[in-house]
Each structure stands twice: as structure tokens, then as C-alpha cells.
Amino acid sequence: MTELLPPCTNACPVNTDVRGYLAAIARRDYKEAYRLIRASNPFPSVCAWVCPHPCEDNCRRAGVDAPLSIRSLKRFAVDAAGANRQPDERAQPTGKKVAVVGAGPGGLTAAYDLARLGHQAVVYERNQSLGGHFLTSLPTYRLPREMLQKDVEEILAAGVQARTGINVGRDVTIARLKEEYDAVIIGVGLSESKGLPLPGFANPGVMKALTFLHEANTGGKPAIGSSVIVIGGGDVAMDVARTAVRLGAGAVTVVCLEFRDIMPAHSWEIEEALAEGVSLIPGYGPVEVLTEDGAITGLKTQKVKSVFDQEGRFNPTYEPTTFQTIPCDTVILAIGQGADNSFLYDSGLAVNARGSLETDRKYLSTSLSGVFTCGEVVTGPGPAIAAVASGHRAAALVNDYLNGNKTAACEKETQAIGALPEKVAERVPRRSRQEMPVLPAGERKKNFKPYELGLDEEAAVREAGRCLNCGLGAQVIPEKCAACLTCQRVCPYDVPVIEGMAGMPVEGCQACGICAAFCPGNAITLENLDEKGVTSAIASLGGAKSLVVFAERGTCADLKKVSSLENVLVVSLSTVRALQLQWILSAFENGAAGVVVAGCREGECRYAGGDELLKSLIGRAKNLLESIGLSPGRLYYCLPEEGEDPAGLIAGFLKECL
Amino acid sequence: MIIAQQKNIQDIAAMVGDCKKVLLAGCGGCVTVCLSGGEKETEILAAALRLMKKQAGQPLATVTYTATRQCEPEFIPPMDELVRDVDAVISLACGVGVQYLAERYKDKWIVPAMDTMFAGGATGFGSWEEKCGLCGDCVLHRTGGICPVIRCSKSIMNGPCGGSQHGKCEISKEVDCAWQLIYDRMKALGRLSELTVIQPPKDWSKARDGGPRRILREDLIKG
Ligand SMILES: Cc1cc2nc3c(=O)[nH]c(=O)nc-3n(C[C@H](O)[C@H](O)[C@H](O)COP(=O)(O)OP(=O)(O)OC[C@H]3O[C@@H](n4cnc5c(N)ncnc54)[C@H](O)[C@@H]3O)c2cc1C
Ligand code: SF4
Ligand code: SF4
Ligand code: SF4
Numbered sequence: 001m002t003e004l005l006p007p008c009t010n011a012c013p014v015n016t017d018v019r020g021y022l023a024a025i026a027r028r029d030y031k032e033a034y035r036l037i038r039a040s041n042p043f044p045s046v047c048a049w050v051c052p053h054p055c056e057d058n059c060r061r062a063g064v065d066a067p068l069s070i071r072s073l074k075r076f077a078v079d080a081a082g083a084n085r086q087p088d089e090r091a092q093p094t095g096k097k098v099a100v101v102g103a104g105p106g107g108l109t110a111a112y113d114l115a116r117l118g119h120q121a122v123v124y125e126r127n128q129s130l131g132g133h134f135l136t137s138l139p140t141y142r143l144p145r146e147m148l149q150k151d152v153e154e155i156l157a158a159g160v161q162a163r164t165g166i167n168v169g170r171d172v173t174i175a176r177l178k179e180e181y182d183a184v185i186i187g188v189g190l191s192e193s194k195g196l197p198l199p200g201f202a203n204p205g206v207m208k209a210l211t212f213l214h215e216a217n218t219g220g221k222p223a224i225g226s227s228v229i230v231i232g233g234g235d236v237a238m239d240v241a242r243t244a245v246r247l248g249a250g251a252v253t254v255v256c257l258e259f260r261d262i263m264p265a266h267s268w269e270i271e272e273a274l275a276e277g278v279s280l281i282p283g284y285g286p287v288e289v290l291t292e293d294g295a296i297t298g299l300k301t302q303k304v305k306s307v308f309d310q311e312g313r314f315n316p317t318y319e320p321t322t323f324q325t326i327p328c329d330t331v332i333l334a335i336g337q338g339a340d341n342s343f344l345y346d347s348g349l350a351v352n353a354r355g356s357l358e359t360d361r362k363y364l365s366t367s368l369s370g371v372f373t374c375g376e377v378v379t380g381p382g383p384a385i386a387a388v389a390s391g392h393r394a395a396a397l398v399n400d401y402l403n404g405n406k407t408a409a410c411e412k413e414t415q416a417i418g419a420l421p422e423k424v425a426e427r428v429p430r431r432s433r434q435e436m437p438v439l440p441a442g443e444r445k446k447n448f449k450p451y452e453l454g455l456d457e458e459a460a461v462r463e464a465g466r467c468l469n470c471g472l473g474a475q476v477i478p479e480k481c482a483a484c485l486t487c488q489r490v491c492p493y494d495v496p497v498i499e500g501m502a503g504m505p506v507e508g509c510q511a512c513g514i515c516a517a518f519c520p521g522n523a524i525t526l527e528n529l530d531e532k533g534v535t536s537a538i539a540s541l542g543g544a545k546s547l548v549v550f551a552e553r554g555t556c557a558d559l560k561k562v563s564s565l566e567n568v569l570v571v572s573l574s575t576v577r578a579l580q581l582q583w584i585l586s587a588f589e590n591g592a593a594g595v596v597v598a599g600c601r602e603g604e605c606r607y608a609g610g611d612e613l614l615k616s617l618i619g620r621a622k623n624l625l626e627s628i629g630l631s632p633g634r635l636y637y638c639l640p641e642e643g644e645d646p647a648g649l650i651a652g653f654l655k656e657c658l
Numbered sequence: 659m660i661i662a663q664q665k666n667i668q669d670i671a672a673m674v675g676d677c678k679k680v681l682l683a684g685c686g687g688c689v690t691v692c693l694s695g696g697e698k699e700t701e702i703l704a705a706a707l708r709l710m711k712k713q714a715g716q717p718l719a720t721v722t723y724t725a726t727r728q729c730e731p732e733f734i735p736p737m738d739e740l741v742r743d744v745d746a747v748i749s750l751a752c753g754v755g756v757q758y759l760a761e762r763y764k765d766k767w768i769v770p771a772m773d774t775m776f777a778g779g780a781t782g783f784g785s786w787e788e789k790c791g792l793c794g795d796c797v798l799h800r801t802g803g804i805c806p807v808i809r810c811s812k813s814i815m816n817g818p819c820g821g822s823q824h825g826k827c828e829i830s831k832e833v834d835c836a837w838q839l840i841y842d843r844m845k846a847l848g849r850l851s852e853l854t855v856i857q858p859p860k861d862w863s864k865a866r867d868g869g870p871r872r873i874l875r876e877d878l879i880k881g
Contacts, residue, residue: 484691489783520696521686521724582698585705589712624702627667628710 006470008055013389025464034081091118104132106375107187109391174347190337200289209334225329232334275441472528473509480523487515492609513578577610594657677745684724685751695750728755794864802843809836
């Protein structure tokens with residue numbers, strides 16, 4: 001069956017529970033947020049800095065105002081969770097051994113999963129440290145290496161063993177590893193920058209992106225001049241250009257075949273590069289590196305007519321007579337990466353016509369039974385999180401193989417929840433997106449220091465509260481629905497459809513829970529409301545004389561002070577408008593001295609509508625209390641005015657009650 | 659459908675004043691739809707009664723059960739177990755349900771939580787109106803789809819009476835004169851002339867006046 005997922009989760013290669021961790025941030029439970037992030041991704045800290053966030057591009061909140069700042073929130077969560085995290089659980093040792101070649105995100109993820117499954121996972125890495133491109137290629141101003149260190153330490157703590165400085169193919173062959181281990185996974189990535197067989201490109205002044213970045217990242221000073229041309233239109237080209245700027249190159253120009261609007265680099269990478277003074281010449285292809293006495297003097301380029309052919313294949317054509325020569329003293333090639341196939345030496349593995357490893361992209365297998373692959377070497381270039389996903393998959397397949405399971409880890413079908421209907425989007429209160437604060441371009445381009453400063457706590461909590469909780473909305477229990485129309489009549493977004501019985505289309509439901517508060521058959525449940533959690537919280541009073549405060553979950557920053565007061569139990573709801581009369585009675589029954597309904601200030605509630613209904617519900621509750629001999633004054637609807645501090649008002653009421 | 663509303667909680671409590679444990683029986687039919695006696699209201703009433711009795715120092719235990727409908731004998735037996743060890747049953751069904759319970763549980767004290775009001779329907783969220791007099795001899799085809807039996811305060815068959823003022827009934831400014839509504843509707847339908855036909859006195863024996871009513875469908879009754 002196809003699983004319906006929020007589009008953020010569906011777009012994420014590892015299906016991160018975005019909604020879940022955003023909700024945890026909103027209720028200030030940062031450790032839980034971190035746990036949820038890490039549950040599907042052993043590189044939470046790295047990804048918090050560098051993930052190109054396909055989740056964000058798919059966020060349904062875009063239909064209201066702007067998508068959630070998801071990566072900024074992930075960054076906040078990993079920072080806020082701090083140290084002292086939960087150690088990973090590990091299965092009993094199985095006695096099986098797996099060698100993983102390459103300690104990039106793909107290989108390390110596979111090793112980490114296998115270790116937790118109880119297998120002995122040993123990673124062979126030719127570098128002295130672990131991390132693959134995270135270690136060698138990503139500019140340090142975008143990825144401080146402490147982040148990598150943090151993630152790697154946790155991976156090793158789960159039992160992964162690492163043998164560094166071992167070049168597989170040279171120091172040990174895959175054939176040998178296959179003898180020694182029960183299975184082998186090849187995750188060698190794409191570690192070679194591609195060259196160009198054009199005149200002048202053999203000049204030693206022509207550098208390759210990965211060599212250049214590696215040197216710069218390890219504190220070296222690559223030999224660049226004052227006028228640098230970077231060839232390539234992708235993210236790597238942007239990293240190279242911005243690194244060159246930071247190394248002090250006077251002029252840095254990016255030249256690429258693609259026109260500006262179809263450049264493969266992410267838009268923000270291009271914009272940040274431009275802001276740092278990088279120039280762009282899109283739509284031109286390299287023809288020749290011009291030299292004088294062995295020194296580079298310029299790059300001859302030709303105007304591009306089209307990049308793709310009619311079938312959409314990369315097949316550039318040029319304007320026959322339009323050339324442009326750009327003066328420069330350094331050329332850096334960032335036109336893509338390929339595999340370094342030296343690991344194949346004497347391996348017995350089949351290769352294709354181009355000399356690359358023959359693989360099955362679905363089952364990640366090779367020509368040798370027991371030898372698997374993962375990461376970019378099989379998937380091709382992509383975001384790191386795709387390599388992580390492939391690492392998970394490889395581990396699952398290897399685990400099946402080791403356990404003799406014929407049925408390989410099956411692919412689960414997923415589908416994203418559809419777009420927000422316009423009539424609903426119109427009614428959702430607007431909330432501005434909290435952007436990642438960054439250092440100004442003029443300042444950050446001077447050095448390699450990280451320039452993304454991170455959201456502060458209040459901004460993060462506010463931003464997390466913008467999540468629409470897609471898919472956590474109202475569910476109808478068919479046998480309880482009386483088709484009474486109440487839900488349709490009370491829903492502020494006009495979502496429920498009654499045809500025989502009520503149905504709440506998942507695309508529209510905002511998961512506020514107002515309908516559930518009024519459904520006479522108790523036929524509506526919402527994950528977002530967590531009725532069971534509410535009733536058990538109230539029951540936890542156990543007769544203790546205290547104050548019960550019903551409040552909107554998390555977003556009500558002011559209530560932080562209240563929950564820390566003694567004798568106060570804050571029960572959080574999706575919105576106070578979802579408050580149910582039974583809960584008020586139940587609070588009193590469990591000994592509450594008073595009950596507070598913490599309303600939102602005008603315009604602060606994240607949901608539209610429902611105010612009048614809540615007022616009537618409180619009115620009814622007060623009348624009922626009076627007729628059963630309880631003072632209605634023990635129920636307080638706290639609606640702070642502009643400038644009033646709800647915590648103060650509640651504390652005052654607490655004093656009156658106790 | 660049948661529209662009912664809950665009695666005052668003090669009156670309900672008084673009916674079970676000497677009980678230690680009661681069953682509150684909700685109904686999933688009309689009273690769920692008219693928001694007065696479904697599962698939610700049943701639980702609210704149970705909690706309120708417990709609180710009230712606790713306040714008064716006479717704790718009351720409650721159990722709750724919501725039947726699919728209390729007006730069908732087959733839906734009652736699932737309550738048997740629960741009924742066994744309670745001192746009384748408070749039914750949140752209409753009067754029909756209360757009687758079905760009383761019939762099945764002969765030795766139990768069965769009391770109504772509701773005042774059963776009328777046959778009618780909702781006019782919006784939280785408002786209901788009486789629409790049908792249950793007279794057993796429908797005349798709506800002669801009165802433009804508006805029931806004179808129940809919506810005319812005097813149940814006049816050849817209205818309006820002299821108490822019709824500016825479209826309202828003389829009993830209250832809040833009450834529309836049914837015969838004004840009938841007149842307007844028939845006029846709009848171009849059937850005003852039909853109102854000139856004098857209606858003969860209504861055969862009230864088909865209504866309540868003939869004593870308790872019963873329908874026996876020979877075609878459906880087995881054997
Ligand atoms: C400049 C640059 C910037 C990037 N920026 C981002 C970004 O911002 N966000 C993002 O999500 N992704 C980014 N990526 C992509 C991301 O880094 C890759 O998707 C990811 O690293 C691929 O993981 P992998 O495990 O497949 O391979 P790799 O990370 O390449 O790891 C392979 C490992 O295998 C080792 N190895 C290779 N051959 C042998 C051998 N014979 N013996 C032993 N070890 C061997 C290598 O040394 C390396 O450590 C970037 C990539 C580059 C190049
Ligand atoms: S609103 Fe929240 S759950 Fe919905 S797509 Fe955006 S981040 Fe995901
Ligand atoms: S309010 Fe409840 S019982 Fe009424 S139609 Fe909606 S889901 Fe069904
Ligand atoms: S009231 Fe709220 S929870 Fe219920 S259907 Fe409408 S949006 Fe969804």
C-alpha cells in the first residue's frame with residue numbers, strides 16, 4: 001500500500017520525520033528533535049549545515065506564505081540538543097563481518113546500520129580521517145569540521161571500526177576482503193574531478209576542483225593567481241569560486257555552458273557567490289586555454305546556442321562565429337566528478353565499457369555475490385543525504401544477504417499529501433518566515449569562518465510553530481459518526497465533507513482539533529491533538545491540589561515561566577480552541593484547585609477561527625460548575641491584552657486558588 | 659428526527675439521589691445528532707454528576723455506554739452486564755429509549771436525563787425547530803409544505819385567525835404565523851385558489867387522540 005507522507009518527508013531521501021522534529025522544537029524538546037532527526041540520518045550535524053533541503057522546496061506552507069525554514073531549524077535543534085545524547089541501541093553480536101570500502105556518508109551510514117544490527121562493520125578509508133567529501137571537499141566556511149567530528153564520533157560509538165590510510169586496490173584488494181569478510185560494500189564515491197581534452201588544458205596552471213578544494217580545506221594555499229576562472233555551473237563550481245575569493249583572488253569569474261536560468265547550482269549558492277563578488281558568464285563553453293611562455297593568459301570561449309537536444313539529453317550546440325576571450329591567470333575545472341577506479345585492481349569485479357564498476361542500481365549488487373555498493377559510485381552525483389539513503393539501503397540488503405533472506409528489503413511506496421486547497425490557504429493566518437541570519441557578504445568573504453549564525457531560540461520556536469502538521473489531522477471513526485454535520489458547521493476551514501458519514505480530506509485539514517471538541521459521537525481523533533496524552537496528563541494530577549493550564553502547544557512562549565511554577569500542570573493542545581468540556585471537568589475531578597484556559601492574544605493563534613465557540617464552551621462550563629456546586633470563578637479564561645503578561649496573570653490566579 | 663434536551667443536572671441528580679453507582683446510557687441516534695445525548699454528552703454528564711456528588715460528600719460511581727439506538731430492542735442487551743451491578747440507569751435517549759430500558763430491566767430504577775421535545779430539525783448550529791405534529795394524516799400537500807398542525811399555535815386547518823399580525827402569531831413576536839407562511843408559499847406557487855377550499859374537520863383519531871398508535875405491516879411481519 002502506498003504510504004501517504006507530508007511532502008517534506010516524502011521529498012527527503014531518508015524520509016526524515018520533519019513534522020515530528022519541528023513539533024518537538026515548538027514544544028522546546030530539543031533532545032527529542034535531535035533524536036528524531038538522527039533516527040533516519042547518522043549525519044544530523046553535517047546535514048544541518050549543508051543539506052540542500054529538498055524538504056523545504058516541497059513544504060506545503062509555501063501555499064500560504066513561505067515554506068518552513070527547515071534546515072535552519074535542524075541546525076537549531078542540533079545546536080540546542082547539546083552533548084549528553086542517548087547512546088545507540090545495538091543488537092546482540094551476530095558474529096558476521098562486513099568490510100566497507102570508503103568512509104563517505106554512504107559507506108559510514110551502511111557501516112553504522114550494520115553495527116547496530118549486531119554485525120562487525122569495518123570501514124577501509126584511504127584518507128587519514130573519515131568523512132569523504134565532507135572532510136576533503138566541502139568548504140570549511142560552509143561546514144565547520146567539528147560538525148563532521150561530532151557525527152563521526154557517534155557513528156564510531158555505535159561500534160563501527162575504522163582502518164584509515166588504507167588504499168583498497170593498492171594496499172589490499174577487494175578479492176582479499178571478500179575472503180576475510182562475510183560481505184563487502186563499496187562506497188568509494190566520486191573522487192576525481194573531470195578534465196577536458198581541449199587545447200591548453202594540460203597546462204599545470206589548470207587545476208581541478210577537488211584537488212583545489214582539498215588543499216584549501218586542509219589549510220594549504222593552492223597556487224592561484226589574481227584572476228581566476230572557474231569552469232562549471234554547479235554547486236561545486238560555486239564552492240570553488242567562493243573559496244578562491246576567500247584565498248584572495250582579485251577577480252573570480254564563473255563560466256558555464258548553461259544559461260543563468262538552467263544552471264544546475266542551487267539558486268542560493270549562486271546568489272551568495274554573486275554577493276561575494278563572483279562574476280558570472282553563463283551560456284559560454286570553453287574552447288582553449290590561452291598561454292604565453294607557459295603562463296595562462298586567458299580562456300577562449302564560444303557562445304552556446306542550446307544545451308540539451310530535443311530528447312532532453314545534454315548535447316550542447318554553439319553559435320559558430322561568436323567567441324569571447326576572457327583574460328585570466330588561473331583556470332579551475334569544476335565540470336563534474338567521476339570515480340577513481342583504482343579500487344577495482346585485481347578485484348574480479350565486472351566493469352562496463354567505460355571501465356566503471358558494473359552494478360544493479362536497485363539491489364546495489366555487483367557481479368560478485370556478497371559484494372555490494374552504495375553512495376555516489378552507484379547513484380551518481382547528488383546531495384549527501386542521497387548517499388546516506390543509499391547507505392541505509394545497502395545495509396538492509398546486506399543484512400538480508402547475511403541472514404539468508406531471499407526477499408530483499410522491499411521498496412516501500414510513498415506519496416506526498418496533495419497541495420493545500422486555496423480556500424484553506426486563504427484562511428491560514430500569515431506568519432513571516434524566519435531566515436537564517438548570516439554575516440554580510442563583505443565580511444564573510446574575507447575568511448573561512450562559518451557565516452551562518454543560527455536562529456535564536458525564540459525565532460526557532462516561532463518558526464517551528466509555522467508547520468502545518470500536514471497529515472496529523474482529523475480522522476473519523478466510521479462506526480461512531482452520526483453524520484450530524486457538526487464538524488462541518490464548526491470547522492473554521494470548511495474542510496469536512498459529509499457523504500453518508502464525515503470525511504476530512506487530508507489536503508485541507510489543518511489539524512486544529514476544533515471539530516473533535518464538538519463532535520457529539522466522539523467520532524473524531526487527531527494525532528496532532530493527542531487526546532490520550534491530554535487525558536493521561538490530567539489523570540497524573542492524582543488528586544493533587546494544583547492549577548491545570550490548558551494552552552496552545554509550544555508557540556505560547558510566555559507560558560514557559562508558568563510551567564516552571566510549582567503546583568502548575570500545563571496541558572498543551574493543538575490550540576486552546578480544541579479544548580473539550582470533559583477535560584475541564586476531569587481536571588476538577590482529579591483535584592485541580594483551578595483551571596486556566598490560556599487564550600492567545602489577538603492575532604497570535606496559529607489557527608483561524610473558533611474563538612466564539614471556545615467562549616461558549618467556557619460559558620457552558622461555568623454554568624455547569626455553578627449548578628453542581630463549584631465556584632465558576634475556579635475556571636479562568638485568561639485572555640491577555642496587549643502588553644499584559646499571561647504568566648503574571650496566571651500566577652496571580654494560582655495564588656487566589658491555593 | 660426527535661429533538662430532545664437535557665434536564666437540569668440538579669433534577670437528574672435528585673432522581674438518583676440515593677444511588678451509589680449508576681449507568682449513564684447514551685444513544686447514537688437522534689440525540690447524538692441534536693447534540694444532547696450522544697457519547698460526548700453522556701461522558702460530560704457522568705463527570706459532572708460525579709463531581710457534584712463528590713462535592714456533597716456522597717461519592718457516586720458511574721459507568722457509561724452509548725447504544726447505537728435505544729429505540730430498537732436489539733441494541734439494548736449489550737448493556738446487560740453493565741446494568742447488573744448499578745443502582746440505577748440514567749438514559750440520555752428520548753422517551754422511547756427510556757421505556758425500552760425500563761421494559762428490559764424490570765427491576766432497575768430507570769430515569770430520564772432528557773426532556774423529549776419535538777419532531778423537528780436544525781436551523782443552524784445549536785438551534786432546532788419543531789416541524790411536524792405527528793398527526794397521522796399529513797396535510798402538507800394542501801398547505802404549501804408548511805405544517806399547520808404544529809406550526810400554527812392553534813392548529814387551525816383554515817387559517818389564519820384574527821391573531822395574525824404582520825406575519826407573526828399573536829402568542830409571540832418571535833413566532834411566525836404559519837398561515838401567513840402558507841399563504842405566501844401558495845401564492846408564490848400560483849395555487850392560492852386551493853386555499854379557498856374549506857378543509858373539513860381533521861380526523862384527530864389518527865393522531866394521539868385515538869389512543870396509543872401502532873403500525874403493523876402485514877407484508878413484513880413474519881409468520
Ligand atoms: C565540493 C562539493 C560540495 C558538496 N556540497 C554538498 C552540500 O553542500 N550538500 C550536500 O548534501 N552534498 C554536497 N556534496 C555532495 C556530497 O558530498 C556527496 O553526495 C557525498 O559525499 C557522497 O558520499 P559517498 O559516500 O558516496 O562518497 P564520498 O563522500 O566521496 O566518500 C567516498 C570515500 O571513499 C574513499 N575512497 C575512495 N576510493 C578508495 C579506495 N580505493 N580505498 C579506500 N578508500 C577509498 C574516499 O577517500 C572517500 O573518503 C558536495 C560534493 C562536493 C564535491
Ligand atoms: S508544513 Fe510542516 S509538515 Fe507540512 S510540508 Fe511543511 S514542514 Fe512538512
Ligand atoms: S461531528 Fe462527529 S458525528 Fe457529526 S458528522 Fe462530524 S464526525 Fe460525524
Ligand atoms: S476543525 Fe480543524 S481538525 Fe477538524 S476538519 Fe477542520 S481543520 Fe481539520
